[in-house]
Amino acid sequence: MLITAVLASNKVMAYTSPNLVITTADVADMRGAIEQNGQFTEAFVANKLIVNKQIAQVITVPLPKDGGGGYTHERHKKNYKLMYDAGIIYQLTQDEKYANYVRDMLLEYAKLYPTLPLHPKRKMGKQNPGKLFWQSLNEAMWLVYTSQAYDLIIPSLTSAEKSTIEKGLFHPIVKFLSVDSPETFNKVHNHGTWTTAAVGMTGYVLGELDWVEQALYGLDKSGKGGFLRQLDELFSPAGYYNEGPYYQRFALLPFITFAKAIQTNQPERKIFEYRDGIVLKAIDTTIQLSYNNLFFPINDAIKSKGIDTIELVNGVAIAYGFTKDTGLLDIANLQKQILLTGDGLKVANALDNHLATPYKFKSVAFGDGNDGEQGALVIMRQNVGGEQAVLFKPAAQGLGHGHFDKLTWQFYDKGEEIVSDYGAARFLNVEAKFGGRYLPENQTWAKQTVAHNTVVVDEKSHFNANVAVGNANYPKLVFFEKDTNVTISSARINSAYDGVSLTRTIALIKLPEQEQSLVVDVFDVMSKQAHQYDLPVHYKGHLISTSFDLNTHLTSLPVLGKENGYQHLWLKAQAQPKAGLSQITWLNDNGRFYTNSIVMDGDASLIFTQIGANDPLFNLRNENAFINRKTKSKNHTFVSVLEPHGEYNPSKEFTIAAVSSVETLSHQKIDDIDVVEIMLSGDKHYLLAFNATEKNQRNAFSFNGSKYKFDGRFKLFEIKK
Amino acid sequence: MLITAVLASNKVMAYTSPNLVITTADVADMRGAIEQNGQFTEAFVANKLIVNKQIAQVITVPLPKDGGGGYTHERHKKNYKLMYDAGIIYQLTQDEKYANYVRDMLLEYAKLYPTLPLHPKRKMGKQNPGKLFWQSLNEAMWLVYTSQAYDLIIPSLTSAEKSTIEKGLFHPIVKFLSVDSPETFNKVHNHGTWTTAAVGMTGYVLGELDWVEQALYGLDKSGKGGFLRQLDELFSPAGYYNEGPYYQRFALLPFITFAKAIQTNQPERKIFEYRDGIVLKAIDTTIQLSYNNLFFPINDAIKSKGIDTIELVNGVAIAYGFTKDTGLLDIANLQKQILLTGDGLKVANALDNHLATPYKFKSVAFGDGNDGEQGALVIMRQNVGGEQAVLFKPAAQGLGHGHFDKLTWQFYDKGEEIVSDYGAARFLNVEAKFGGRYLPENQTWAKQTVAHNTVVVDEKSHFNANVAVGNANYPKLVFFEKDTNVTISSARINSAYDGVSLTRTIALIKLPEQEQSLVVDVFDVMSKQAHQYDLPVHYKGHLISTSFDLNTHLTSLPVLGKENGYQHLWLKAQAQPKAGLSQITWLNDNGRFYTNSIVMDGDASLIFTQIGANDPLFNLRNENAFINRKTKSKNHTFVSVLEPHGEYNPSKEFTIAAVSSVETLSHQKIDDIDVVEIMLSGDKHYLLAFNATEKNQRNAFSFNGSKYKFDGRFKLFEIKK
Numbered sequence A, B: 001m002l003i004t005a006v007l008a009s010n011k012v013m014a015y016t017s018p019n020l021v022i023t024t025a026d027v028a029d030m031r032g033a034i035e036q037n038g039q040f041t042e043a044f045v046a047n048k049l050i051v052n053k054q055i056a057q058v059i060t061v062p063l064p065k066d067g068g069g070g071y072t073h074e075r076h077k078k079n080y081k082l083m084y085d086a087g088i089i090y091q092l093t094q095d096e097k098y099a100n101y102v103r104d105m106l107l108e109y110a111k112l113y114p115t116l117p118l119h120p121k122r123k124m125g126k127q128n129p130g131k132l133f134w135q136s137l138n139e140a141m142w143l144v145y146t147s148q149a150y151d152l153i154i155p156s157l158t159s160a161e162k163s164t165i166e167k168g169l170f171h172p173i174v175k176f177l178s179v180d181s182p183e184t185f186n187k188v189h190n191h192g193t194w195t196t197a198a199v200g201m202t203g204y205v206l207g208e209l210d211w212v213e214q215a216l217y218g219l220d221k222s223g224k225g226g227f228l229r230q231l232d233e234l235f236s237p238a239g240y241y242n243e244g245p246y247y248q249r250f251a252l253l254p255f256i257t258f259a260k261a262i263q264t265n266q267p268e269r270k271i272f273e274y275r276d277g278i279v280l281k282a283i284d285t286t287i288q289l290s291y292n293n294l295f296f297p298i299n300d301a302i303k304s305k306g307i308d309t310i311e312l313v314n315g316v317a318i319a320y321g322f323t324k325d326t327g328l329l330d331i332a333n334l335q336k337q338i339l340l341t342g343d344g345l346k347v348a349n350a351l352d353n354h355l356a357t358p359y360k361f362k363s364v365a366f367g368d369g370n371d372g373e374q375g376a377l378v379i380m381r382q383n384v385g386g387e388q389a390v391l392f393k394p395a396a397q398g399l400g401h402g403h404f405d406k407l408t409w410q411f412y413d414k415g416e417e418i419v420s421d422y423g424a425a426r427f428l429n430v431e432a433k434f435g436g437r438y439l440p441e442n443q444t445w446a447k448q449t450v451a452h453n454t455v456v457v458d459e460k461s462h463f464n465a466n467v468a469v470g471n472a473n474y475p476k477l478v479f480f481e482k483d484t485n486v487t488i489s490s491a492r493i494n495s496a497y498d499g500v501s502l503t504r505t506i507a508l509i510k511l512p513e514q515e516q517s518l519v520v521d522v523f524d525v526m527s528k529q530a531h532q533y534d535l536p537v538h539y540k541g542h543l544i545s546t547s548f549d550l551n552t553h554l555t556s557l558p559v560l561g562k563e564n565g566y567q568h569l570w571l572k573a574q575a576q577p578k579a580g581l582s583q584i585t586w587l588n589d590n591g592r593f594y595t596n597s598i599v600m601d602g603d604a605s606l607i608f609t610q611i612g613a614n615d616p617l618f619n620l621r622n623e624n625a626f627i628n629r630k631t632k633s634k635n636h637t638f639v640s641v642l643e644p645h646g647e648y649n650p651s652k653e654f655t656i657a658a659v660s661s662v663e664t665l666s667h668q669k670i671d672d673i674d675v676v677e678i679m680l681s682g683d684k685h686y687l688l689a690f691n692a693t694e695k696n697q698r699n700a701f702s703f704n705g706s707k708y709k710f711d712g713r714f715k716l717f718e719i720k721k
Helices: A002-010 A024-033 A039-055 A071-093 A096-115 A136-156 A159-177 A182-186 A190-206 A209-217 A227-233 A245-265 A271-288 A310-323 A327-335 A342-352 A440-446 A467-472 B002-010 B024-033 B039-055 B071-093 B096-115 B136-156 B159-177 B182-186 B190-206 B209-217 B227-233 B245-265 B271-288 B310-323 B327-335 B342-352 B440-446 B467-472
Strands: A364-367 A376-383 A387-393 A408-413 A416-419 A476-482 A486-497 A500-510 A517-527 A531-539 A542-546 A556-558 A569-575 A580-587 A593-600 A605-611 A624-633 A636-645 A647-649 A654-656 A662-670 A673-680 A684-691 A699-703 A706-710 A714-718 B364-367 B376-383 B387-393 B408-413 B416-419 B476-482 B486-497 B500-510 B517-527 B531-539 B542-546 B556-558 B569-575 B580-587 B593-600 B605-611 B624-633 B636-645 B647-649 B654-656 B662-670 B673-680 B684-691 B699-703 B706-710 B714-718
Touching: A024 A039, A024 A071, A024 A342, A039 A071, A039 A096, A039 A342, A071 A096, A071 A136, A096 A136, A096 A159, A136 A159, A136 A190, A136 A245, A159 A190, A182 A190, A190 A209, A190 A227, A190 A245, A209 A227, A209 A245, A227 A245, A227 A271, A245 A271, A245 A310, A271 A310, A271 A364, A310 A327, A310 A342, A327 A342, A364 A476, A376 A476, A376 A486, A376 A500, A387 A486, A387 A500, A408 A517, A416 A636, A486 A684, A486 A714, A500 A684, A517 A531, A517 A673, A531 A593, A531 A636, A556 A569, A580 A662, A593 A662, A624 A636, A636 A662, A636 A673, A662 A699, A673 A699, A684 A699, A684 A706, A706 A714, B024 B039, B024 B071, B024 B342, B039 B071, B039 B096, B039 B342, B071 B096, B071 B136, B096 B136, B096 B159, B136 B159, B136 B190, B136 B245, B159 B190, B182 B190, B190 B209, B190 B227, B190 B245, B209 B227, B209 B245, B227 B245, B227 B271, B245 B271, B245 B310, B271 B310, B271 B364, B310 B327, B310 B342, B327 B342, B364 B476, B376 B476, B376 B486, B376 B500, B387 B486, B387 B500, B408 B517, B416 B636, B486 B684, B486 B714, B500 B684, B517 B531, B517 B673, B531 B593, B531 B636, B556 B569, B580 B662, B593 B662, B624 B636, B636 B662, B636 B673, B662 B699, B673 B699, B684 B699, B684 B706, B706 B714
Parallel strands: none
Antiparallel strands: A364 A376, A376 A387, A387 A408, A408 A416, A416 A531, A476 A486, A486 A500, A500 A517, A517 A636, A531 A624, A542 A580, A556 B556, A569 A605, A580 A593, A593 A636, A605 A624, A647 A654, A662 A673, A673 A684, A684 A714, A699 A706, B364 B376, B376 B387, B387 B408, B408 B416, B416 B531, B476 B486, B486 B500, B500 B517, B517 B636, B531 B624, B542 B580, B569 B605, B580 B593, B593 B636, B605 B624, B647 B654, B662 B673, B673 B684, B684 B714, B699 B706
């Protein structure tokens, strides 16, 4: 790598503006395009209107004063976006007024910037401070946009103007972000990515190739820090970013923007081929981590965030520009946003010409960690009367935004959440809700283990809710396999609780020759000491029926527990069903019924809860769960089957199959093999057998007097009479 | 009327089948249409496939045994639908196999029917019994379809077959439904409508014009009963059916079907002009009583029922066939269902030719009762950043399905419910939920006054929840008026509670020259005795903030009351704000904020509730409300303003105007005039003045030293500095 670096840095480049994400060749194409009708022209007309409105107002470059959300903060954010947009409109229209507006604003900044001390609202020790903004992250974002805006208007500037802007603004801000802030600059973290991208892109524009080298390899150019190291470390080999998709799409923008600028300026670096195409993989993985257009809301995630986010609009455009993969156009169609860039034009033209082909969502285990071996995020998909997805999360902690939810799962069907994750407790930018920041309940509820669909031991969270311990430990993916009818995965973690081993196997099944799906869940807990084990299912919908009597609290609701999230749960009802099959049915807004069939031992209880206790300001959503609780137990196996069934259609006035077809459910451990027996109405009889031990071999077992065998990890046997 | 009757009955008709809803001329057009491409052909192909599948199965005409939902009940329902569908496919394809299938089934019925006693599952005293079904209502519905099916296959039958079917089936069933069941037949009620329609239509097909006369004028042909009397009594002059839109669309089908058959056979009766076009008005009113495709859920209503209901598909087709009103095509487009009838073909052709024009939803006060003077159902609409609607309900009780909700209101904005009505407590046809019938909680919660947005006195429901008393009393609509910016209505009822007068005025306002709307609510309660007055607002969304401190129950939730619906409310928090302006803000799923600004007197309290107490089987939805409570009071006026504002867009990561712009709110009664003063941020200052007394005159008042005057009922004054 160092060899390439030296070669590249020695190369003399003839720089013609613009030449970062947008090139002079792009500009020529775009100018041609806006003479024609089409989506690109529509986007241009709309953007131009907005820019015209904004540049009609006086330029405001205020002295930095306010923190996030405050006036000067928001003004400087608006300014960089406006300069970027006006720069593009200048290139497309060749109307000097747009360039002049950007120039005048840059001159203001060039006057102001050298006079600035560190921002008055900086927070010592927590975030690196900026000068225009309270944290240097925003300063770097400002420069990523502003370096592009400058690049776009260079042709309109005199040498004197260039000199003033470069000396007054770009040199000092680059110095501030790089040599004066070595910790952030060299940090292998998304804040570091924004900084290296900002400095590297400015380097290209100003012809300061040394800045580019520093951006790529760290301040000392050793490769221990810098953009390439970030590409090595921050993504798994499959392009998964371990904070989860909500932060993956946020982190994506500086990666793809700088990568595109590198490709434009130094194609010989083959940046899109780096680490087996990690940048393109990261874009694709972000798409894969969505269901019905929304990202899977693991960890700290705002649930309405989805594939139409601007970061992924950029990602899809850049990836399509490079790969011409027409499946990406399917996503672009859903995004309904056309970028005024060369790649944006390629997307718009392709959409105008109806070149989109269906994007293929797949069942994948995304290995976690930079080596892909630190657990995995598992996605299983099939279509049975609608798209279905299981998310299974034997993934790593995911840093400070991670939740204590080892081996949790979620289920999606017919467009909706069925078994759900709370996501983050936050009302983004709503001042009345804790200033729009993460609510205190994000810590006290949303991150805690009981807020997820996984085992809680003794009412404590995984790793005792210690992030550092969580980051240092991760589950092991035992296997992820599939055949025609079954997608199945098994994982284990022994470090979430001292002395307790958690092994979970989840299978998404389409039964042969039927429109019938099942999710089988076998959760094996082992310990030498006796504990209380709770397994919650956070279900979405209206409770329809239970196969056992409920002891419902009618006139007073108590709270379930005291801490670790339990203090937020109202105890609505409890039950102690007798041994055998217990069933809980709910009705989702998608009009389908869901029944969780559970093997009970006569000793465990079922607890029905609603979120909302100890919530003085009504910060939490009042969602429902049931918890399978087994007390004073050493080893225990939770076994259940989730079955989507029937349809409730009050509009057309019919209801079909409102009752589960599961009639018998049992589980046996036969040597190394788990055998789940499922009998459905109509004499349908199945055995799901799997081997989740460390040995992976030829398997054989006897069941009810018959002999069965299978190769590999699992097999679904259909037993005919 | 009697004169017309005699003339018509003397007329000799040459009857050619089919000639009820579908005529021989229709059939010729339809046969031509299916040679072409288009929506009609698509519907034909789809229906034919379904019919083919069904007639491949053996004919089953079981001995009646089961009640509603049971096997024989459902089988006989399927049979009539299948005979009707097969009859149409026969006419369109001229393939005898379809006619033969219908013929063979009719012959089975002709064999069975004469042997039948009253249905074994009949309920004595409650519903009139049938023979095929447990209640005669279903028997009449069966005959409405089956008479049409028979009409469609007559051309394929031999005289002998006709004679067997008519003597064995149609004569006995008509006799059973008419002369043997005089009470139902003569009843001015929707059960009577199904019966008269069934008998009348069979009369046309069999040439038994005496049956038609009886259907139109009652068994004794006096006009005291029968279809025309039903048209006179069951609708208000504007075409409003006083059980509300959910039952209006249900009742609609026999009215429009029989009317169409009358129009076909005896156009000289001008049935569509009868009572100033009441049939067409009833169809149109059903459409008007919807918002975002769903019916306003007043009274017992399943909330997902909307304009795509099959009854209204028929209504729109018949109305379009008669009027050619292209606005109806807009509704047909939303319904996405093409009928295989002559009118269905006209709709399909018009849609294929893009003739649809926007249907106009209006602000209307639908006078209630057959004279239109028994109160009114008031709908106010405007568009301010999305369609908005206020429903204000000073309507009559609406018989047994009516709720005790005099003067309640609902608010809709940007596609969603904002201030909501619970609707019915029912999971239609879901066996596990009380057999799919109305739940016990429909009586204990949904019908009770506290379940609505209107004043509850001393925690009792209106009319003490006595239906007979409710039916005998109704509010008075004081006025309904509008100008450019304001739609306003006022109503009063003195009989809901002994010795208490309730007067409410609601105004939907679009402020001049702004994209800003308000709903002003002034609820005046007067009594000579001291009472407790509760005014609930059932809001949809997440509570964001209150301008006062909340005393929230953190670790134990008590129940609010003991009966009349209060036993179902958890008491989540309470507050006693100081005198002046109190504000409650919530965020709806539509991404908009809503603030209720309330004038408080320092003595009243605000109570925050959630539905769900005393609900052992989780039958109720856990929805939220706040209640403005004034105790020990004789006269009290509740004054509030609801303001939609801002946008929460976590997907695009912005939040704007999350805080209400209402800064001052006050109310004064100046002689006969109510004056509501509203000051918004940015020095916007308004007075809404109205006169809700019985006198309607030239109004003048002084306010803050200035003089104001207005003609008529109201005026919105904008006060400029």
